[in-house]
Amino acid sequence: MAKKTVQVGLLGLGTVGAGVCRLLQMNSEQINRRAGARIEIKKILVRDKKRKREAAVAPQLLTTDPQEILRDPAIDVIIELIGGVQEAHTHITEALRHKKFVITANKDLMATAGADLLALAREKGLNIYYEASVGGGIPLIRPLKYSLGANRIERIMGIINGTTNYILTKMSLEGMDFDTALAEAQAKGFAEQDPANDLEGTDAAYKLCILAGLAFNSRVRFEDIHVQGIGGINQRDVFYARELGFGIKLLAIGEEIAAPAAAAFDPATGAASASEAESDSRSGSAASSGPSTLPGRLALRVHPALLPLTHPLASVLYENNALFVVGNAVGEVMFYGAGAGALPTASSVVADLIDAVRNINHEVENGIMEADFQPKKFVPKEALFSAFYLRLQAKDEPGVFASLATAFGQEGVSLDMILQKRSIAGIAEIVLVTHEVEEKNFNRALGRIQKTPAIKELNSVLRVIGK
Amino acid sequence: MAKKTVQVGLLGLGTVGAGVCRLLQMNSEQINRRAGARIEIKKILVRDKKRKREAAVAPQLLTTDPQEILRDPAIDVIIELIGGVQEAHTHITEALRHKKFVITANKDLMATAGADLLALAREKGLNIYYEASVGGGIPLIRPLKYSLGANRIERIMGIINGTTNYILTKMSLEGMDFDTALAEAQAKGFAEQDPANDLEGTDAAYKLCILAGLAFNSRVRFEDIHVQGIGGINQRDVFYARELGFGIKLLAIGEEIAAPAAAAFDPATGAASASEAESDSRSGSAASSGPSTLPGRLALRVHPALLPLTHPLASVLYENNALFVVGNAVGEVMFYGAGAGALPTASSVVADLIDAVRNINHEVENGIMEADFQPKKFVPKEALFSAFYLRLQAKDEPGVFASLATAFGQEGVSLDMILQKRSIAGIAEIVLVTHEVEEKNFNRALGRIQKTPAIKELNSVLRVIGK
Numbered sequence: 029m030a031k032k033t034v035q036v037g038l039l040g041l042g043t044v045g046a047g048v049c050r051l052l053q054m055n056s057e058q059i060n061r062r063a064g065a066r067i068e069i070k071k072i073l074v075r076d077k078k079r080k081r082e083a084a085v086a087p088q089l090l091t092t093d094p095q096e097i098l099r100d101p102a103i104d105v106i107i108e109l110i111g112g113v114q115e116a117h118t119h120i121t122e123a124l125r126h127k128k129f130v131i132t133a134n135k136d137l138m139a140t141a142g143a144d145l146l147a148l149a150r151e152k153g154l155n156i157y158y159e160a161s162v163g164g165g166i167p168l169i170r171p172l173k174y175s176l177g178a179n180r181i182e183r184i185m186g187i188i189n190g191t192t193n194y195i196l197t198k199m200s201l202e203g204m205d206f207d208t209a210l211a212e213a214q215a216k217g218f219a220e221q222d223p224a225n226d227l228e229g230t231d232a233a234y235k236l237c238i239l240a241g242l243a244f245n246s247r248v249r250f251e252d253i254h255v256q257g258i259g260g261i262n263q264r265d266v267f268y269a270r271e272l273g274f275g276i277k278l279l280a281i282g283e284e285i286a287a288p289a290a291a292a293f294d295p296a297t298g299a300a301s302a303s304e305a306e307s308d309s310r311s312g313s314a315a316s317s318g319p320s321t322l323p324g325r326l327a328l329r330v331h332p333a334l335l336p337l338t339h340p341l342a343s344v345l346y347e348n349n350a351l352f353v354v355g356n357a358v359g360e361v362m363f364y365g366a367g368a369g370a371l372p373t374a375s376s377v378v379a380d381l382i383d384a385v386r387n388i389n390h391e392v393e394n395g396i397m398e399a400d401f402q403p404k405k406f407v408p409k410e411a412l413f414s415a416f417y418l419r420l421q422a423k424d425e426p427g428v429f430a431s432l433a434t435a436f437g438q439e440g441v442s443l444d445m446i447l448q449k450r451s452i453a454g455i456a457e458i459v460l461v462t463h464e465v466e467e468k469n470f471n472r473a474l475g476r477i478q479k480t481p482a483i484k485e486l487n488s489v490l491r492v493i494g495k
Numbered sequence: 496m497a498k499k500t501v502q503v504g505l506l507g508l509g510t511v512g513a514g515v516c517r518l519l520q521m522n523s524e525q526i527n528r529r530a531g532a533r534i535e536i537k538k539i540l541v542r543d544k545k546r547k548r549e550a551a552v553a554p555q556l557l558t559t560d561p562q563e564i565l566r567d568p569a570i571d572v573i574i575e576l577i578g579g580v581q582e583a584h585t586h587i588t589e590a591l592r593h594k595k596f597v598i599t600a601n602k603d604l605m606a607t608a609g610a611d612l613l614a615l616a617r618e619k620g621l622n623i624y625y626e627a628s629v630g631g632g633i634p635l636i637r638p639l640k641y642s643l644g645a646n647r648i649e650r651i652m653g654i655i656n657g658t659t660n661y662i663l664t665k666m667s668l669e670g671m672d673f674d675t676a677l678a679e680a681q682a683k684g685f686a687e688q689d690p691a692n693d694l695e696g697t698d699a700a701y702k703l704c705i706l707a708g709l710a711f712n713s714r715v716r717f718e719d720i721h722v723q724g725i726g727g728i729n730q731r732d733v734f735y736a737r738e739l740g741f742g743i744k745l746l747a748i749g750e751e752i753a754a755p756a757a758a759a760f761d762p763a764t765g766a767a768s769a770s771e772a773e774s775d776s777r778s779g780s781a782a783s784s785g786p787s788t789l790p791g792r793l794a795l796r797v798h799p800a801l802l803p804l805t806h807p808l809a810s811v812l813y814e815n816n817a818l819f820v821v822g823n824a825v826g827e828v829m830f831y832g833a834g835a836g837a838l839p840t841a842s843s844v845v846a847d848l849i850d851a852v853r854n855i856n857h858e859v860e861n862g863i864m865e866a867d868f869q870p871k872k873f874v875p876k877e878a879l880f881s882a883f884y885l886r887l888q889a890k891d892e893p894g895v896f897a898s899l900a901t902a903f904g905q906e907g908v909s910l911d912m913i914l915q916k917r918s919i920a921g922i923a924e925i926v927l928v929t930h931e932v933e934e935k936n937f938n939r940a941l942g943r944i945q946k947t948p949a950i951k952e953l954n955s956v957l958r959v960i961g962k
Binding site for chain 1: 514518521522525526529626632633634637638641642643644645646647805807809810811812822823824825826827828829830831832833836838839841842843845846848849850
């Protein structure tokens, strides 16, 4: 029997919690109409009932006892917004045990325990919704699960940390240095007082766990990702990058390097290759199994990278986020928007709530991919392929370029771009961009260069992402 | 009882039809797993069984008799890809009568008869899926319906015609003239041999009918949209626009101009305005009705416009499409990708097919917004607000700027930018950009200018979209 009112328990009333209350008030008529029921917040878990709050909620809704929510049979859905892993995990597990649907914006929890919690939810005939855990208000989880569901995802590439993107944009467009840009980000509330989690790429890597898990149908742990932060990026690198036609972005990249059986095709025309046409005619039915989805190896990384200014991700500026996805049918698509903020994040939470309420009232079977995770292998760091950007100081003397070229050549690394401006006091600043190369070869070349007497200092090494 | 195999009838085996067959073969294992059933194409309607085809399908699947598909009780879903309005309408109506779910990529049909067909589908407990009718492979329909479902959509702004975007990009980035760019678009298959439908904005306006109907929950007819094509755009305009920091794009814009009751708020912080905080405390419950969704008036238009180069839509190049959406919670989001092509479009069709199969097997209640269309008023063309760009030839003599400024000033139009380069043979080319103004005032100012003796020729008038 469809419920006319669905009661919700809210765990946490911080920025996002207040945003959710506010959005439910602001657009109540539309939200209730789309959910097909009246949504009512019955209880809100807080740490301190007396604290003055932004959100205008009736005091009698507040409680400090989680069990008042988790064990209330009248509550069908809980929204977990307390953050952190341990406590949230305990509450969500208990909520599932009490047959409640779960909505969470908890990135750390979904990155570390998401697969297990989703499996538990499925076992109970419930679901966990987590659109808000990555990318704030940008629709990412639902499009990956549903809209792109017919695609084998080949690559995802995201700007999914607003703090670092804000800093890099300020450095690039306004010529600001790193420290000033960071201070401004902190002043504007885009960066925490201890910004390590953002700057070192940890935040982006957790988000990549969630997105890559979904995109590639696999369990991804933080440890499976090669992570490097934006520390050490210098104003000069940003300047040279622009001169060469690149922006510098902190990118989270996931790729499935397909097994060799997958055949080539042209996504624009859909023209079948000869070998596939053969297999089609043999099979005799339009829907028979053609070339299948062979599990590939996953290459997962978070690092700053030079990206051509013509790439759609290069125009994602300041605190904005975006995810660029390459599917084997759709080609390239991108999702762009505000990656954080009270109301944008609430937009995702309440979209999940509408879905949850519809599912409660219509007993929809839940979860289409999460419990299907397949074990996949990961590509070790040394076997990743990238082009590289280097900035170095060398003695301005004959033969320096030759010795550089030799060092690279001996390891099979070829050069794509070279830039040298006027030298000062006998020292020239040289910028090099290599063609794409396996990391282990590049590292060997780097070792050779560092031993070259004419090279005084190696200032920067950054990866270059071509497309 | 869940069906292990769901049989599908395909109407049409052109480019997209072939793409659908190909995608069902290519990713069959994954598609069937996500659908929860084996998907099988049982019959394909074609006009000529003997024609040689790209798609490798068994000849026995082909039929020239639509009734073989529409009346086959074993077929649960039809995919309509024949295009055109009349025949497709007849087939879809008949399919619904025979209790079949419908998937269509038919933009013209959904724009002109979508609301009625969706109502009929709902009445029958079925659904019509039409993700592929707009934006090819880009997820647009599903995000508007679900991911952004908690938002009151304030504005949608799209580059939804690949042909015109290709031509304008070639003119802007490669300095090509209009005719050469059009010829190249035709040679590459991005433009039809008769390109009027694209160039005049008709194609974009049909797509706007569908998107605006969904975004603003209203029935939108082609006649409700103010349409202007890209004819007459000159290489000089593209050049000046770039100099002033703009790109020129054919934009499809829909806005809901809210009733005055809606209160101001800051989407980034979610800070409540004073009046709303009051209404909240009166209501006493977090989920009670706050400021409600009052129906506003819709302003709908398709026209070329100058757009700041920093706008996310400005970097949508060549044949790509994108939709920029502003919601009252999420703020600004954008969806980007290939707006056409066999496999991208098939990606959307098969995503719909997965949904349809899941709905067939789990008896989900269907359609959440389409049957809720509310009647809304439309803003007449004269009452739209835009800034304007003008290019004109004037005698190079004292007092010309003064007479221009006077003509504008008398109608309350203020100027934002003025550009004049060296004059040739006593004639100066002048470029003006106005501040935002109501169209009827601008038109009166234009009338005054055309009567000014020093103005020899008015070359171009284009709208400027600020944000």
